[in-house]
Amino acid sequence: MVLLDLVQRVYCAFNPPTPVKKNDAIRIGLLGASNIAPFSVINAAKSHSEVIVVAVAARDRERARQYAEKHDIPIVHDSYQALIDDPSVNAVYIALPNSLHYEWSLRSLKAGKHVLLEKPSCSNAEEARKLFNHPLVTAPNAPVILEAFHYQFHPAWQTFLSQVHQSPYGGAVKHVSSSFYLPKSYLTLDDIRFKYGMAGGCLMDLGTYPLSCVRQVLGREVRLHPVTAQHKPLPPAADGSAREPQIDAGVSATYRTDKGQTAQIDGDLLRGGGWSLSPLSWAKGLGLEWPVTHATLEEALVDSQDDGAQHFVQRNVTLWNQMLPWFYHRIDVCDTHVLRRQGRDVKTWKETKYLKAYNWPAGDERANVYRDWWTTYRCQLEEFVNRIKVRKGSGVWVDGNESIAQMEAIDATYAQLGLKSRPTTAVEI
Numbered sequence: 001m002v003l004l005d006l007v008q009r010v011y012c013a014f015n016p017p018t019p020v021k022k023n024d025a026i027r028i029g030l031l032g033a034s035n036i037a038p039f040s041v042i043n044a045a046k047s048h049s050e051v052i053v054v055a056v057a058a059r060d061r062e063r064a065r066q067y068a069e070k071h072d073i074p075i076v077h078d079s080y081q082a083l084i085d086d087p088s089v090n091a092v093y094i095a096l097p098n099s100l101h102y103e104w105s106l107r108s109l110k111a112g113k114h115v116l117l118e119k120p121s122c123s124n125a126e127e128a129r130k131l132f133n134h135p136l137v138t139a140p141n142a143p144v145i146l147e148a149f150h151y152q153f154h155p156a157w158q159t160f161l162s163q164v165h166q167s168p169y170g171g172a173v174k175h176v177s178s179s180f181y182l183p184k185s186y187l188t189l190d191d192i193r194f195k196y197g198m199a200g201g202c203l204m205d206l207g208t209y210p211l212s213c214v215r216q217v218l219g220r221e222v223r224l225h226p227v228t229a230q231h232k233p234l235p236p237a238a239d240g241s242a243r244e245p246q247i248d249a250g251v252s253a254t255y256r257t258d259k260g261q262t263a264q265i266d267g268d269l270l271r272g273g274g275w276s277l278s279p280l281s282w283a284k285g286l287g288l289e290w291p292v293t294h295a296t297l298e299e300a301l302v303d304s305q306d307d308g309a310q311h312f313v314q315r316n317v318t319l320w321n322q323m324l325p326w327f328y329h330r331i332d333v334c335d336t337h338v339l340r341r342q343g344r345d346v347k348t349w350k351e352t353k354y355l356k357a358y359n360w361p362a363g364d365e366r367a368n369v370y371r372d373w374w375t376t377y378r379c380q381l382e383e384f385v386n387r388i389k390v391r392k393g394s395g396v397w398v399d400g401n402e403s404i405a406q407m408e409a410i411d412a413t414y415a416q417l418g419l420k421s422r423p424t425t426a427v428e429i
């Protein structure tokens with residue numbers, strides 16, 4: 001049954017039903033013939049009756065034409081500017097190198113387009129503050145701009161958060177950790193992610209997810225103070241010289257908050273290692289490790305009995321695979337109960353439950369809209385459209401303050417690493 005459900009989800013995710021598009025569907029244009037857009041927007045839009053991917057622009061028109069032909073996109077533009085000047089386009093998807101996010105967001109907003117902006121929102125916190133406080137964003141009825149933290153929109157992530165924050169046993173968060181790795185064969189060393197001038201680095205790319213995850217668990221308003229940080233440099237070039245010394249190919253960092261809570265993040269774009277005899281380390285050697293987020297809560301007093309006994313519970317919550325939860329995930333909720341009398345433990349027991357949340361809970365009106373096979377990108381697109389159409393939606397959103405705080409946490413981590421914040425190269429608009 002579990003396997004059949006998984007096969008069904010994967011089949012529908014890659015071969016989604018294609019409803020008739022509505023007359024007032026949002027017409028999205030793609031800035032760049034990017035690698036990610038076929039997954040994040042083109043495929044997600046197929047099953048949305050109110051989204052059509054209508055245009056693409058690339059630096060090389062012939063490449064854009066071939067991309068358009070492959071993905072059935074009707075309009076090809078010669079330049080990014082020509083696409084945002086196209087009055088038939090209502091919204092743009094910006095999946096350009098990070099160094100171009102700020103400039104092309106502002107250009108698009110100025111042209112009145114809604115913006116779905118790939119993470120990280122900008123090259124550094126200064127750019128993020130300028131972008132999200134810009135009158136083009138803050139004016140009444142301004143176009144919508146969303147930093148594409150797609151994982152947050154999936155019911156699995158929200159269920160995990162509710163097990164941390166809304167349970168009767170939920171104490172304050174004591175420690176949170178999050179990790180995400182890519183196997184080292186996945187990217188080549190000439191990738192945009194390994195170029196400092198393009199605002200690359202692991203923390204800017206895949207590492208931004210663990211950082212976002214721990215911030216979500218601790219509370220978006222909580223300030224993280226880096227305590228320790230290490231990075232893995234790029235392997236040296238063939239002649240032995242250092243390649244892009246400001247680039248972190250992998251990153252590990254620990255933090256504390258003003259209340260003394262602690263956090264740890266780990267990310268690696270070139271995960272891999274040697275071989276050993278244990279199958280578990282083979283998987284590690286290949287870089288095949290689940291993305292995981294783990295929260296440890298403070299012990300909470302849940303009941304005081306007439307005989308003087310007090311019932312305490314300490315909860316741990318783990319979400320396995322926050323990045324591709326639609327494929328498979330598991331939420332482990334482990335409660336350690338203690339009955340204590342006059343400071344002495346008189347009884348201890350554990351209760352563990354394993355949850356799945358491919359959709360919102362039964363009975364929740366959102367469950368009638370969402371589908372079990374929706375990818376994180378599809379969930380995100382649903383809420384992007386709801387926001388543009390001024391509908392209530394699921395309630396999940398990434399606002400400008402959140403995007404600014406995320407970039408501030410990235411810059412603070414780079415400072416702790418002894419690396420420079422990513423440079424501003426954008427042309428002022």
Ligand SMILES: NC(=O)c1ccc[n+]([C@@H]2O[C@H](COP(=O)([O-])OP(=O)(O)OC[C@H]3O[C@@H](n4cnc5c(N)ncnc54)[C@H](OP(=O)(O)O)[C@@H]3O)[C@@H](O)[C@H]2O)c1
Binds near residue numbers: 033036059148
């Ligand atoms: N949400 C996610 O799951 C996810 C996953 C992967 C990536 N991302 C984000 O999406 C963005 C793009 O990532 P990607 O993997 O799709 O990248 P990519 O395909 O390597 O590059 C994206 C586009 O950047 C454009 N570009 C403009 N100037 C460039 C230059 N000087 N050198 C190289 N490319 C240039 C290219 O556009 P032309 O077509 O015009 O040549 C290319 O199509 C990044 O911000 C990344 O962090 C998000």
